[in-house]
Amino acid sequence: MGNPNIQISEEIYNEALISIEDMCLIMSNKLLIQLGLTAPNRPMHDAFNQELHRERLYDLNDLKELIQTNLPLLNEQQKYVFETLMKVTNDETGGIYFLDAPGGTGKTFLISLILATIRSQNKIALALASSGIAATLLEGGRTAHSALKLPLNMHSNETPTCNVSKNSAMAKVLQQCKLIVWDECTMAHKKSLEALDRTLKDLRSNNNRFGGAMILLAGDFRQTLPVIPRSTPADELNACLKSSSLWKHVKVLHLSKNMRVELQNDQSGNIFSKQLIDIGNGKFPIDMLTGCINFPLSFCQLTRSKDELIQKVFPDVSQNYRNHDWLSERAILAAKNIDVNELNFKIQEQITGELMIYKSVDSATNQDDVVNYPPEFLNSLDLPGLPPHNLQLKVGSVVIMLRNINQPRLCNGTRLAIKKLLNNVIEATILKGKYKGEDVLIPRIPMIPTDVPFEFKRLQFPVRLAFAMTINKSQGQSLSVCGINLENPCFSHGQLYVACSRVGKPSDLFIYAPGNQTRNIVYHKVLQ
Numbered sequence: 001m002g003n004p005n006i007q008i009s010e011e012i013y014n015e016a017l018i019s020i021e022d023m024c025l026i027m028s029n030k031l032l033i034q035l036g037l038t039a040p041n042r043p044m045h046d047a048f049n050q051e052l053h054r055e056r057l058y059d060l061n062d063l064k065e066l067i068q069t070n071l072p073l074l075n076e077q078q079k080y081v082f083e084t085l086m087k088v089t090n091d092e093t094g095g096i097y098f099l100d101a102p103g104g105t106g107k108t109f110l111i112s113l114i115l116a117t118i119r120s121q122n123k124i125a126l127a128l129a130s131s132g133i134a135a136t137l138l139e140g141g142r143t144a145h146s147a148l149k150l151p152l153n154m155h156s157n158e159t160p161t162c163n164v165s166k167n168s169a170m171a172k173v174l175q176q177c178k179l180i181v182w183d184e185c186t187m188a189h190k191k192s193l194e195a196l197d198r199t200l201k202d203l204r205s206n207n208n209r210f211g212g213a214m215i216l217l218a219g220d221f222r223q224t225l226p227v228i229p230r231s232t233p234a235d236e237l238n239a240c241l242k243s244s245s246l247w248k249h250v251k252v253l254h255l256s257k258n259m260r261v262e263l264q265n266d267q268s269g270n271i272f273s274k275q276l277i278d279i280g281n282g283k284f285p286i287d288m289l290t291g292c293i294n295f296p297l298s299f300c301q302l303t304r305s306k307d308e309l310i311q312k313v314f315p316d317v318s319q320n321y322r323n324h325d326w327l328s329e330r331a332i333l334a335a336k337n338i339d340v341n342e343l344n345f346k347i348q349e350q351i352t353g354e355l356m357i358y359k360s361v362d363s364a365t366n367q368d369d370v371v372n373y374p375p376e377f378l379n380s381l382d383l384p385g386l387p388p389h390n391l392q393l394k395v396g397s398v399v400i401m402l403r404n405i406n407q408p409r410l411c412n413g414t415r416l417a418i419k420k421l422l423n424n425v426i427e428a429t430i431l432k433g434k435y436k437g438e439d440v441l442i443p444r445i446p447m448i449p450t451d452v453p454f455e456f457k458r459l460q461f462p463v464r465l466a467f468a469m470t471i472n473k474s475q476g477q478s479l480s481v482c483g484i485n486l487e488n489p490c491f492s493h494g495q496l497y498v499a500c501s502r503v504g505k506p507s508d509l510f511i512y513a514p515g516n517q518t519r520n521i522v523y524h525k526v527l528q
C-alpha cells in the first residue's frame with residue numbers, strides 16, 4: 001500500500017474490497033453492500049463461511065508444539081483440572097464448569113493448553129472473554145458481546161437471546177463447537193449467560209442446558225462485578241452470574257497455587273500474594289472507628305500527595321515518555337473518572353509539544369428529541385466508556401481504545417502511544433500485547449451510549465487519555481509499576497483488589513490514600 005507506483009488492477013481492487021469486507025464482518029457482521037458500499041465479487045456463501053474457516057485456521061504444528069512444551073509443566077492442581085475438563089469434552093456429555101482462579105495461578109496458561117488440545121484434533125473450541133483485553137490473551141479470543149451478538153440493553157430485556165440467526169456462519173460454529181470458554185466471566189451479566197443457554201438450545205435443537213454443549217467459565221469473584229449504571233450493591237449482586245438460576249448446575253474447579261510467585265522465587269511476592277487474597281476476601285483488618293483498612297508498610301509504597309504519586313510512577317516523564325517500553329509498563333489507577341481526568345491532565349502537561357483539540361459532533365438520533373437535547377447539552381455530557389467532547393491530545397501521550405474497532409489488534413482496552421495527530425485521523429503505536437510496536441490509524445467513529453435515557457450519537461476518535469485510568473478499565477491489564485489514587489475511595493466490590501493486583505510485588509505498588517486509610521468493599525455473599 002505504501003508503493004505509489006502500484007497499478008491498481010481489477011483483481012487488486014477486488015482483493016482490497018474483500019479485505020475491507022472481512023473487517024466489516026468482524027466488526028459489525030455486515031457485508032459492504034449492507035453498509036451502502038460497493039460489494040466485492042465473491043459468492044455470499046464464501047463471505048459468511050469465513051467464521052467457520054477462522055475457527056479451523058490454526059496451525060497444527062504450532063498447536064502440537066505448545067502441547068508438547070506445556071503439558072508436562074502442569075502442576076498437580078492444573079493437571080487435575082486439565083484431565084477433568086478434557087474427559088468431559090471428549091465424552092461430549094456437556095456440562096457447565098467454573099474455573100475459580102485468582103490472578104497468577106495459571107488460568108490463561110491452562111485454558112490455552114485446553115484450547116490447543118481440542119483444536120489439534122481438528123475440532124472447534126471457541127474462546128470468549130468479557131473484556132477486549134482478556135480476549136487478546138487467548139489464541140483466537142474475542143469478546144462475548146461481539147461474537148455472540150448479545151443485545152446491548154441486557155438489563156432491561158427480560159429474556160434476551162443472542163442475535164445469531166440459524167443460517168449464519170456463527171450458528172454453524174456454535175452448533176459444531178466442542179467447548180466454549182468464557183474468560184473473565186465474573187464481569188458478565190447473568191442474562192448474557194442465560195441468552196447463550198437459550199440460543200444454544202435453539203441452534204443445536206437440543207433442550208438440555210446449553211444445548212448439550214460444554215461450557216467453561218473462568219474468572220475470580222474477588223474482582224469487579226458487572227457494571228450497572230446508577231446501581232445499588234443489591235443490583236450488582238442480582239446481575240452477577242451467581243444469581244442466575246443456571247448457577248446451581250455449575251461444577252467448580254479451583255486453582256490456588258500462585259505460579260507467578262513460584263516462578264520468581266521471591267519471598268516478598270509470596271507474602272504480597274497472601275495479602276492480596278486477604279484484601280479480595282475482605283479479611284484485611286478493619287479499623288472499627290473508621291470502617292477503613294490501614295495499609296501495612298510491607299504491602300506498598302505510600303506517598304504523601306498526588307504529585308508525589310505522579311513523580312513515583314512517571315519519574316522524568318518529560319524525557320522518558322519517548323520510550324514506549326517504559327511507558328507501557330506503568331499507569332495510575334483511581335476509582336472515579338474525575339480523579340483520572342485530573343491526573344491525565346497533569347501528566348500530559350509535563351510533555352512538551354503542541355496540544356491538539358478535537359471536538360466531537362453530537363446529535364440526538366431520534367428526530368423528536370432534537371429540540372429537547374440541543375448539541376450544547378450533549379457536548380456537556382462526560383460519560384464513562386465514551387470519549388470526551390473536548391479531546392485534548394499531544395504526540396507521545398498514552399491513550400486507551402474505547403471500542404473494538406479491529407479485534408484482536410485494536411480492541412476496547414488496548415493502550416497506545418500517540419505518534420501523529422492529523423485532522424481526520426490519529427496515528428498511534430500499540431503499547432502492549434502480541435501487536436506491541438505496530439502503528440495503527442484510528443478514525444473518528446459514531447458512538448451511541450447505552451446508559452442514558454435517550455439516544456444520542458457522538459462522532460469522535462474512540463480514545464481517552466490513559467496515563468491514568470479507572471480501576472474497572474484496568475481489569476486484565478498487568479503492569480510493572482502501578483500507582484493508585486484513593487483520594488476518592490473505591491465504591492464497589494473488588495475494586496481495591498483489582499487495583500492492587502496489577503503488580504506482583506510491594507516495591508512496584510505506590511498508593512496515595514489520605515490518612516493512609518481506605519475503604520475495601522467486598523460483597524461476602526458473592527464469595528460464598
Ligand SMILES: Nc1ncnc2c1ncn2[C@@H]1O[C@H](COP(=O)(O)OP(=O)(O)OP(=O)(O)O)[C@@H](O)[C@H]1O
Binds near residue numbers: 075078101103104260
Ligand atoms: N505449570 C506452569 N509451568 C510454568 N509456567 C507456568 C505454569 N502455570 C503458569 N505459568 C506461568 O505463570 C505465569 C502466570 O500464569 P497465567 O498468566 O496463566 O495466570 P493467570 O491465572 O491467567 O493470571 P492473571 O489472571 O493475573 O493474568 C505466566 O507467566 C505463565 O506462563
